[in-house]
Amino acid sequence: MMRWLTRHWGLKIVSLILAVGLWFYAVGEEGVEVERVIPLQVKVANKQMSILKASTRTVRVTLLAPRSLISEMMGKEMTAVHVIGAEIKTAGEYSFRVEPREIKLPSPQVRIVKIEPEAVSVTLDELIVQKLPVKPAFVGEPAVGYKLKEDEIQLDPNAVLVVGPKGKLEKLNEVPTERIDLVGRIRSFRRTLQLDLPPGIEPQSESLIDVVVPIKEESGEKALEHVPVRILTTAAAPVDFEISPKELSFVLSGSHLQLEKITAGNVMAYLDPAGLEPGAHLLSAKLILPEDVSVKDPETLKITVKIKPHSR
Numbered sequence: 001m002m003r004w005l006t007r008h009w010g011l012k013i014v015s016l017i018l019a020v021g022l023w024f025y026a027v028g029e030e031g032v033e034v035e036r037v038i039p040l041q042v043k044v045a046n047k048q049m050s051i052l053k054a055s056t057r058t059v060r061v062t063l064l065a066p067r068s069l070i071s072e073m074m075g076k077e078m079t080a081v082h083v084i085g086a087e088i089k090t091a092g093e094y095s096f097r098v099e100p101r102e103i104k105l106p107s108p109q110v111r112i113v114k115i116e117p118e119a120v121s122v123t124l125d126e127l128i129v130q131k132l133p134v135k136p137a138f139v140g141e142p143a144v145g146y147k148l149k150e151d152e153i154q155l156d157p158n159a160v161l162v163v164g165p166k167g168k169l170e171k172l173n174e175v176p177t178e179r180i181d182l183v184g185r186i187r188s189f190r191r192t193l194q195l196d197l198p199p200g201i202e203p204q205s206e207s208l209i210d211v212v213v214p215i216k217e218e219s220g221e222k223a224l225e226h227v228p229v230r231i232l233t234t235a236a237a238p239v240d241f242e243i244s245p246k247e248l249s250f251v252l253s254g255s256h257l258q259l260e261k262i263t264a265g266n267v268m269a270y271l272d273p274a275g276l277e278p279g280a281h282l283l284s285a286k287l288i289l290p291e292d293v294s295v296k297d298p299e300t301l302k303i304t305v306k307i308k309p310h311s312r
Helices: 002-006 009-028 067-074 256-261
Strands: 031-044 049-054 058-066 080-084 092-096 111-116 120-139 146-148 154-156 159-165 175-181 189-194 208-213 215-217 219-231 239-244 247-255 268-271 279-284 286-288 293-296 300-307
Touching (some): 031 120, 049 159, 219 239
Antiparallel strands (some): 031 058, 049 120, 058 111, 120 159, 154 208, 279 300
């Protein structure tokens, strides 16, 4: 036995190495089935037609690949592309099978075992061009006390040409922009935005929209009551004044933030009788108010000018 083991020992070692190598090769080349979900792209050769909808946008493919390629294959991108021939010239339903040749495989050693679903259906529609108004898409609200002045929004351009399936475009009344964040805004601003078009709709003209977003302080009204009316005069004036009524009630309008600060106690209402002759007169009271605040329908007061007895 020892003599047999030692005879041609070099050849026996080489044979053992070859046998182990062949075993590892066989294991590595063993076919393993794996599944991949890959995107399905459907193209239409007839440029006057477009896809309105499809039963699926992906296909599930069962692949048979050597075990040694599995990890490498899973990291590579795979796509399926089906082209609908130019002979299809009318709108309607169209069904087809995704063929193995339409799937881009990561390696020639990979084979396709199964493709699901077996049939894909799409709805073809006529391509049309339509002009639609642009509508800015806002999210959030400006800071407290401020608001978006929608009637002052500026869009350039304010309408665009878009092309797409007739069935889709006929349902659109406007084209939105990308979202515009208004959260916490206190000033007007400008943005250049892309259009946010639905799938299958493409711009035929300028797709960048210049938007001016006007943010203004909120305006409101505030009623004040029993505001005393003063008379501006000098102590040496030789006349007396009587006013009726001696207090005013009125409505202020203007900036919401400014109105919140105003009370009946910090508003000065006065009459200026300079140059008035003795007798009764009708005057409107003047008010000292913050900027952007005004009186709504100011009340008229009666002031009577009398000459002091000792001045005659």
